[in-house]
Amino acid sequence: MQNQLRVQNLCYQIGKREILKNFSFNCTNGIIALLGNNGVGKSTLMNILAGILYPHSGEVYLNEESLLSHRSYPIEKAGYLPQMFDMYHNVTGYDFLSYVYDVKKLPPQDKKQHLQQIVEDFSLQEVIRKKIGKYSGGYKRRLGIAQAVIGHPDLILVDEPTVGLDPEQRIAFRELLSRISLHSITIISTHIIEDVELYSDKLMIIGNDHTLQFDGTVNELIDLAKPHLLMAVIDKRELNEVRNKVHIIEEKRMADHLIQIKYISRNKTATVLDNSCQVREVSLENAYIYFQHAQNL
Amino acid sequence: MLKSSLFYTKVSLKSIYFIIAMAVTFLDIFTRLIDTLDISIFLYTKYFLIPFIFFHIYLLITSSSMMYQEFKVLSFLEKEKGRKMIAVVLANIFVTIGFGLLSVLIMLIFKNSLFSFSTVVRGIGHFLIILLTGSVLAISIGISTAAFIKNERSIVVSLAIYGLLIAVTFGDLSDNLITNYLRAFLPDDTFIVFNEIAGVLLTKEYFADKLVVLCMSVFILSMTYLLITTTKRKRYFIVPTLALSAFSFLTIYGFSHQYDFYHAMDVDKITFEEYEIEDYNMKLDLRHKLENKAQIKIAIYENSDTLSFLLDSNFKVEHVLVDNQAAAHTFGNNLLVIHDDFTKGSTVNVEILYRGKVDIKKDIGSDLFYVSPHAINLVGGDFFWYPSPTIADSIKFNLNVTANTNLYSNLPILDGHLQGSARYVSIFGGIYNEHTDGDIRYIYPFTMSVQNIKHVISTAIDEQSAADANFETLKNKQYRQVIVGARPIHKDLLSVEGSTLYFRLD
Numbered sequence: 029m030q031n032q033l034r035v036q037n038l039c040y041q042i043g044k045r046e047i048l049k050n051f052s053f054n055c056t057n058g059i060i061a062l063l064g065n066n067g068v069g070k071s072t073l074m075n076i077l078a079g080i081l082y083p084h085s086g087e088v089y090l091n092e093e094s095l096l097s098h099r100s101y102p103i104e105k106a107g108y109l110p111q112m113f114d115m116y117h118n119v120t121g122y123d124f125l126s127y128v129y130d131v132k133k134l135p136p137q138d139k140k141q142h143l144q145q146i147v148e149d150f151s152l153q154e155v156i157r158k159k160i161g162k163y164s165g166g167y168k169r170r171l172g173i174a175q176a177v178i179g180h181p182d183l184i185l186v187d188e189p190t191v192g193l194d195p196e197q198r199i200a201f202r203e204l205l206s207r208i209s210l211h212s213i214t215i216i217s218t219h220i221i222e223d224v225e226l227y228s229d230k231l232m233i234i235g236n237d238h239t240l241q242f243d244g245t246v247n248e249l250i251d252l253a254k255p256h257l258l259m260a261v262i263d264k265r266e267l268n269e270v271r272n273k274v275h276i277i278e279e280k281r282m283a284d285h286l287i288q289i290k291y292i293s294r295n296k297t298a299t300v301l302d303n304s305c306q307v308r309e310v311s312l313e314n315a316y317i318y319f320q321h322a323q324n325l
Numbered sequence: 326m327l328k329s330s331l332f333y334t335k336v337s338l339k340s341i342y343f344i345i346a347m348a349v350t351f352l353d354i355f356t357r358l359i360d361t362l363d364i365s366i367f368l369y370t371k372y373f374l375i376p377f378i379f380f381h382i383y384l385l386i387t388s389s390s391m392m393y394q395e396f397k398v399l400s401f402l403e404k405e406k407g408r409k410m411i412a413v414v415l416a417n418i419f420v421t422i423g424f425g426l427l428s429v430l431i432m433l434i435f436k437n438s439l440f441s442f443s444t445v446v447r448g449i450g451h452f453l454i455i456l457l458t459g460s461v462l463a464i465s466i467g468i469s470t471a472a473f474i475k476n477e478r479s480i481v482v483s484l485a486i487y488g489l490l491i492a493v494t495f496g497d498l499s500d501n502l503i504t505n506y507l508r509a510f511l512p513d514d515t516f517i518v519f520n521e522i523a524g525v526l527l528t529k530e531y532f533a534d535k536l537v538v539l540c541m542s543v544f545i546l547s548m549t550y551l552l553i554t555t556t557k558r559k560r561y562f563i564v565p566t567l568a569l570s571a572f573s574f575l576t577i578y579g580f581s582h583q584y585d586f587y588h589a590m591d592v593d594k595i596t597f598e599e600y601e602i603e604d605y606n607m608k609l610d611l612r613h614k615l616e617n618k619a620q621i622k623i624a625i626y627e628n629s630d631t632l633s634f635l636l637d638s639n640f641k642v643e644h645v646l647v648d649n650q651a652a653a654h655t656f657g658n659n660l661l662v663i664h665d666d667f668t669k670g671s672t673v674n675v676e677i678l679y680r681g682k683v684d685i686k687k688d689i690g691s692d693l694f695y696v697s698p699h700a701i702n703l704v705g706g707d708f709f710w711y712p713s714p715t716i717a718d719s720i721k722f723n724l725n726v727t728a729n730t731n732l733y734s735n736l737p738i739l740d741g742h743l744q745g746s747a748r749y750v751s752i753f754g755g756i757y758n759e760h761t762d763g764d765i766r767y768i769y770p771f772t773m774s775v776q777n778i779k780h781v782i783s784t785a786i787d788e789q790s791a792a793d794a795n796f797e798t799l800k801n802k803q804y805r806q807v808i809v810g811a812r813p814i815h816k817d818l819l820s821v822e823g824s825t826l827y828f829r830l831d
């Protein structure tokens with residue numbers, strides 16, 4: 029089933045400080061990465077979508093059902109993995125999954141089979157009957173995402189999914205996310221570009237002004253940045269001097285005191301270094317840094 | 326909500342503090358408490374103090390730690406903070422009920438089989454009431470401190486508050502408004518010396534006392550709920566309103582909830598008219614309160630326009646008839662004065678109808694004179710429960726008594742009919758054990774043994790410590806029954822009334 033999330037004119041403020049300004053977007057099944065600097069409102073948006081916070085104005089609909097009511101929030105249709113996932117240490121993983129299943133008011137007759145499937149899908153068999161306090165960081169994260177997908181929700185919200193995981197766990201986790209996103213809208217709030225690059229179907233960037241600055245695909249962001257990124261090879265001893273002239277976004281050490289740099293040509297002085305050329309392979313990280321830099325101009 | 330409560334019940338039960346509380350409870354039950362069940366079902370609750378305290382500490386810690394630990398994923402699932410709070414309260418109440426039922430099972434297995442059904446039911450009811458009121462209080466303290474402090478320090482604070490309540494309850498602090506309020510928070514039945522014959526009388530005051538603890542707990546929880554779920558603007562209104570209602574409630578309670586304590590009367594200083602009671606009939610109802618229609622035949626020895634009797638002021642006199650005519654009377658300071666023309670040499674028939682609650686205490690929780698469906702203690706001469714003359718010559722009594730409990734008296738009893746001559750009539754009922762040794766019948770509480778009673782009597786004879794009037798009777802064993810009953814502390818430990826030896830219960 030193709031799900032649809034519709035967010036319209038969302039505004040949220042704490043006191044007089046605006047955290048989200050006129051935020052609107054639409055999305056369907058797939059992984060949607062939410063990027064932005066610290067404090068721009070990523071977690072606030074996730075909390076609003078999760079029904080933990082109320083916006084001051086705006087609307088949020090999941091398949092035309094409002095998410096902005098505590099009483100009628102369709103909990104069974106949503107899953108949420110917060111950034112710092114933890115649970116009471118004295119209950120077992122199974123106790124917790126069972127509770128999530130119950131709270132979502134899913135059919136009791138399917139409970140045992142459904143939870144068993146989830147435990148297998150996330151390779152939790154070894155630890156599921158152990159107390160959560162004894163889980164490693166990786167298992168805890170797996171348990172976290174396992175609880176988020178209970179009931180095959182239409183919307184899954186994942187806040188900073190790979191923080192604290194080792195590289196191997198990160199890869200496994202990304203695979204899990206891409207698997208579950210086939211049938212749901214999976215919104216990932218992250219500042220780790222690597223998480224997004226390979227698996228995201230859509231990218232949203234919240235600007236420092238708390239508005240949605242970019243809403244498109246990874247390739248669209250790269251295409252946007254590509255014309256403005258140049259590459260040059262300089263002597264290592266000139267690096268400080270060059271830094272004063274251009275905004276370097278990547279440095280790569282070469283032989284004989286040489287460094288290959290990527291930099292943004294479109295800056296305040298619009299300086300172009302000698303022997304520069306267009307960057308052929310622009311990574312998402314390069315594009316993202318360019319985008320953030322361009323916003324500040 | 327039920328699902329949430331069951332989850333939090335698991336969290337609560339899987340705590341190490343629960344295991345500690347259980348270990349202490351069972352250790353205490355099987356090393357000490359189990360023996361009390363042979364003596365008194367009420368004594369079990371009284372000596373359950375240590376398990377109670379450990380259980381309360383467990384509830385304080387778990388409810389506090391469950392509440393202060395805020396997990397984002399639970400906020401997502403439960404949405405409202407108030408919902409979590411209610412779930413935590415219910416979860417810990419479930420645990421308390423489970424703990425209570427387990428303890429009740431132990432009570433039922435190990436209780437003395439001689440205890441009557443109603444005594445066992447009362448004992449269990451009392452235990453559960455004490456457990457529940459104390460537990461709900463502990464839960465409310467734990468949750469409320471955690472709701473405001475929001476970190477592990479809330480555990481320390483809640484334990485400190487509980488410690489303060491314990492200190493106020495057990496400590497020798499002076500009575501003032503604050504300490505009295507604080508004392509009302511803890512069920513106090515676990516440390517007071519109670520009357521084991523009466524057990525715990527489930528009176529209006531008893532329930533009012535427990536209700537106050539429950540109300541306070543509910544008040545604390547409601548206030549916490551409102552504070553964590555409402556907006557700032559509403560709080561400005563809600564907090565003072567709730568605080569004011571709580572203060573008003575406690576003040577009303579403080580003024581209305583007064584116990585009647587025993588005060589000795591100086592009877593010798595009262596001058597009475599000269600008369601003699603020739604015949605004394607009573608129609609007594611002693612089921613819930615005392616109601617008596619006393620019909621007294623009196624020979625008048627001097628001309629007088631008054632006739633006086635001692636009668637406790639707790640009663641309400643409904644009517645006084647002299648020779649079937651309504652007579653004026655005044656009643657106060659334990660003295661009933663009938664106003665009429667009483668002529669020397671005549672005989673008058675006086676009828677006095679009066680009723681009233683009898684619940685006079687020696688101390689808080691320690692009943693002295695009482696009338697209830699489960700126990701009766703009316704000691705004539707100590708307590709003027711029927712209109713009595715000051716000079717107590719032998720009177721011919723004839724009493725018809727309706728009561729729910731077994732009855733004992735210094736007068737012979739047959740099917741609720743008491744008949745015989747004595748200076749004063751005393752009626753007893755309650756959790757008594759009976760034993761006949763030779764021609765002497767012993768009526769005593771389960772907490773005592775006949776050997777113990779005999780030992781006290783023989784010691785009194787050896788040390789000649791009994792009152793002179795009683796000494797010869799004791800020495801020559803001229804009594805036919807021994808009744809242990811509650812009496813004021815200044816009365817003799819042993820005293821004789823006709824063929825009955827009263828043994829004062831301490």
